[in-house]
Amino acid sequence: MSSGGSIYVHVPFCASKCSYCDFVSVPLGQVRPLAASYLAALRTELRPSVRLLRRIAPIRSIYIGGGTPTALPASELARLASELLTAAVSAAAGDDPVDIEFTVEANPATIDTAGLSLLLRAGVNRLSLGVQSLDPAELEALGRAHDAAQALAAIDDARAAGFENLNVDLIIGAPGQTRASLECTLESIVARRPDHVSAYCLQLETGTPLERAVASGKVQVPDADETADLYWTAVRALCSAGYRRYEVSNFALPGRECRHNLGYWECGMYLGLGAAAHSHYPSEAGGPARRWVRSWNTSDVGEYVRLVMSGHTPEAGREELDAEREARDRVMLGLRTERGVDLAEVGAAYGVRISDALLPVLRKWSLKRMVEMEGTRARIAPQAALVANVVLAECV
Known part of the structure; x- marks a missing residue:
């Protein structure tokens, strides 16, 4: 089990909706009056959540995602960041705020050095830039609001503002x-030495404009074999430049692995605030057996605001997990990482015989060279990275 907890805050506003996006987000220009109410609702939801934060403390990471958080006025985003940091630190007396990794997602078209400086002063110490590509045609097809020049300038501005921990998102x-x-994109990005690169393969989500365009034949995307070739092109380029692939789609310079993401992959505890946010924490239900809760908020932004501001919970659903299910989740998530997961350690941590159930499954896949095993430790074999879900599905 992961040591320490995390906070995730969802900001569902963006400059414009990208063609591939199926996240809960809406262009800010269409709902500007709602933004102030939403921020007030976030603060209202946070106040009683401090009790839960104490149970999962110390807080090791905070992540404001979206949407595009930097679509908000910088002063408002900085105020929210400061309040989150205060709550995280107060949850564990004496916890050093410098030791909290605090990430904000940003679109290159919605930042400047003045706004970035405000975020730094508020305690944000990691910026995640949604670059996705530097190719003009690719950016247009993805519906991105920035061009290549803005993306590179954003990296430079982040460094100039003082950010020493910078992630760049790319789409394969x-x-x-x-x-x-x-x-060409990788060469330009690597030349600027971001501390971390996330390179995710494009997913055509049902109902998005891009999915409809591809289905109708108006737009073509690389097929599975071509995408695999592109993925391994990225792996080779990044690894040869000094980045380590520590998870299927994530690469970091030494010591710059994303603590927040590692918390997810290690089945850590986290509080989610905002529309569509998810939480994971120990249950307070009585009984001798330990249990865990996974809960999620309503994805309707207006309903979220109405519920919270009228004194009701925005929770739309929850499930309770026993130790067996929690341990299986820990194995499934950990297999994606370079380090992998030790089934014996997981079984001991949760008090279940997880090895009895999953070792035969993983050994079967190891014979097919899709899983690498050393004793009771297992991980997805590097060459099987793009088909890892086939293995993971049998671990749930």
């Missing part, structure tokens, strides 16, 4: 992407 398999275009 964008419409029209070729090995040559991806190599």
